[in-house]
Amino acid sequence: MKRDKIIIANRGEIAIRIMGACRQLGLDYVVVYTEEDRDSGHVKTAAAEKGNDAVFRIANYKDPNEIFAVADYCGATAVHPGYGFFSEDFRFARRAAIRNRPIAFIGPRWEVIRDLGSKINTKRIAKSLNIPVIPGSDEPIYSEIEAEALAEELFQKQRDDGIRRPSILVKASAGGGGMGIEEVTRLDVFRQVYRRIQNYAKRQFGDEGVLIEQCMKGYHHLEVQLLCSRHKEVVHFGTRNCTIQSTGRQKRIEVAPGFDPEYVAYPFDAYRVLEQIVNYSIRLAREVEYDNVGTWEWIVTRDGRPYLLEVNTRIQVENEVSACISRISKHKRPVNLIREQIRTALGEKLRYSQKHIFFDGTSIELRIVAEDVKRGFAPWCGTITRFEFPEEPWLRVYTHVPRDVAYEIPTEYDPNLALAIVWGQDSEEAKARARQFLSRTIIEGVDSLGQPIVTNLGYLYERVNDILRFV
Amino acid sequence: MEINLKDLLKKYKSHPYEDHEIKTAHTGIVHLNVEDGQEVSGPTGRWKHRPGTLLYVLEREGNPKRITSMYTGFVTGLRKELDSNFVQAGVPVMVIRHSLNKDEIIDRILREVLYVFPAPQRARYFFTPEVAAAMEKEGANILNIKDGDEIVIMSLMKRDTLLSYLGPPGVLYKVYFRHGDLIEQGAPLLGICSPERLPFVERMIQRIRTEWDD
Incomplete structure (x- = not known):
């Protein structure tokens, strides 16, 4: 592993965090940037640490040819996609693995990204394992008539359940990170929203498929942090709470652990719920032979019922909040999840198990x-x-x-x-x-x-x- | 707004050139195909379907990309030291000095005559689906625009915002962007001509066509 050289195919603070992990592991790295990012700290830090030969201006972070061309030119043996961009693009991960000069993809195997990258497929697998999921479409919808029929059905179901203000979410099927989601509270405006999301999805993701699901109200958004290796080892680094979000459903404050009954009284057994979502997440990870860091996203209703939302097959913005309270054995320093991610992607064993992981503070x-x-x-x-x-x-x-x-x-x-x-x-x-x-x-x-x-x-x-x- | 067409034409006649810096579109190994001082041509044909002179080939991931000239003119400032080397994106390779033709002079003068609605931010711009469909069907010049009309979508920091047109009512005479283009803040997006000014604009175009020799 010491001879590996990582190309960091991302920007901003995540590129800086990846550099830090490479430094800890003694790995060489190069960074890429676009003209717009010429003054970004990630470029300056890399140039100061590795010299100007370690920074490459590319046309676009989203052009895989740019990444692979620079990788070949500088002799990179692995690519770290960070979050966003190629991090959940199974085609990119597959290309890295099967090209004439293969390079390691710092993330799960491409087959896993493909299977869990689709919210719909994740929902199907979860259902088959008796893991609770949110009521809604099981596949992307391309027909307005079909979409409206399902919307009507979901509104009716909520009224039957005694929900006073029923609403549904219309989401870009290929989206993620809270982008391309709108709430609909009245059936008569559904078509208008559907068309808007469909157009947005086509522009941003090249696929106009749309998902529709029941909009849960007053819930908490929890996440379970898993780390798995290529050697079938699975550990978790606890839970976090990401409920405080912008109106566009972009997370703004995250807290680890996910609930704290010593700080707030909950009308349900919070420890039990946390244990439940961790166990469900591990069940799904084992089923698909997950093999890197990953986040299992959950919503938990006011009465303590959890529903699986999706799986993020990548490092996240908020991984650090879980890492900050996690300790391995007697190490005083928090764990570095990006470091662990790189190690496992390059084939190393974890060298610890769940019993060695401790949690400390908030x-x-x-x-x-x-x-x-x-x-x-x-x-x-x-x-x-x-x-x-x-x-x-x-x-x-x-x-x-x-x-x-x-x-x-x-x-x-x-x-x-x-x-x-x-x-x-x-x-x-x-x-x-x-x-x-x-x-x-x-x-x-x-x-x-x-x-x-x-x-x-x-x-x-x-x-x-x-x-x-x-x- | 009054303009002195005579002075404008004089200004352009004293310096009828535009220098276009040619930069690498992306990374790759560059193979130059022109010499300093060489005359090159831009795309030709009724639909500009015949590519211009081959300037260089950029090879990336085993795929050669032929970069042809978009302008007619002369090559200057050729960077021969880049030949057969790996280059990053956005590296200047050469400059093409292009002599402005009649249509281009009209285009530049129009920017001073029309009401230009500028890009409020550096962002990507799209017509709303309804406007794009109408333009595809009937052409841009048929569109009448008034203050407050939402005709353009601004895609900024991954968020789409409907832009309201602010300015005098008129006909959409000129569109300065292509669907999804990244436009600098303040660069023109739309050129609007009031109905009463249309005859003047048409006469002005006619006069330039008569007075300018390509």
Whole structure:
């Protein structure tokens, strides 16, 4: 493994985290970037650490030929896709494996990505294993008439169940990460929304298939973090709670563990529910012979009923929040899940089992984004002139925003500025520290009209009060 | 808005060129096919279906991509040292000095005559499906636009936003982007001509056609 060289096929903070994992493992790496990202911290860090020969400008992060051409030119033996882009593209993973000069894909086998990458297929497998899933379509819908019929059926079912304000979700079948989802509360506006999502899906993902499912209300969004190896080892790194999201269903605050009955009283046995979703997740992972890091996403209703939402066959933005409270054996340092991901993808054994994994305290992740929360979380475009945050032993901040020069936010990508991971001995302390961090963070900047920057710092400060609670 | 057509034409006649920097479209090994000072031609044919002069071949993943000239003109600033080497994306390879023709002069002067609706952000732009369908069926010039009409979708940071047209009512005379193009902030998106100004614009075009020698 020491002779491996990783091409990091991603940008921003995840590229920086992957560099850190490579450093820990003693692996060489190269990074790619686009013209829009020339000032990004991931480019500067790589150039400073590895020299200009380790950074390559490409036309597009989403062009596989660019990634493979650079991989061949610089002799990379593995590709880390990060999250987004190629991370859940089984065709890309397959091509890496079977091309004339194969390179390792840092992720699960392509067959696993294919099988679990489809929400519909995941739902089918889960059903066959008696794992609860949300009522709705079992396959992508391309016909408006068929879609409307199913929508009507779902509205009726909810009325029969005594739900006063029934609603359904219309989703881009090929989407993910909360993009391309709209809620419909009245059947007479369904067609309009369906057409909008269909057009969006065609533009963004090249597939106009749409999914329809019952919209659950007042639920919590939980995740189970698994790590599996090519040697059929399966361990979990607990649960996390990702309920606090923007109106566009983009996560903004994540907390590990998923529930904390010592902090909040729940009307159900929270420990039992957490155990249930971990066991269900492992059951599914074993069935498909899962072999890398993965996240099993769940929703848990107010009365403690869990439903599997989907499986993310990749590293996630929020993996770090689980890693922060996880310890292996007597190691004092939190586990580095990206490091573990690379090791397992390159064929290593875990060298530990579930009994060696311990959990310590509560961790909160804050996603700092340039967005106007009062205008539907509209992204803000402009130049950041000052970015300062405190340094504390209980805090880690990952950002690609340079702090020594002004930085223009590229409009091609999400306006995410930084991830802050806060640790506390318990949820109360973690929350207090999160608020302390937010109140001491300064971001200044201007847009093209000279108006000051808009961020979600205030929103995060308020919402951190709501962590782990059913509001 | 009054314009002095005579002065505008004089300005263009004193410097009737445009320099186009040719950059590598993506990564790969570049094989040059032209020399400094060589005359090259852009695409020709009724539908511009015959490609222009082959400038270079970019080979990536075993696939050669032939990069042909989109402009007629002369090659300058050729970077011979790149020949047969691996290049990154966006690397300047040469410049083509192109002499403006009559239609291009009309196009540039039109930007000063029409009401230009600019891109509010650097983003990708699309016509709404309804407008795209209408344009495909009947052509762009048939569209009458008024303040507040939602005709363009702006795709920014992976979010789609319907853009309302802000400006005087008129006919959609010119479209400055192709479906899904990435447009810089402030660059023109649409050129609108008020109905009462249409005859003036037509006369102006006629005059340029008469006075400009290609």
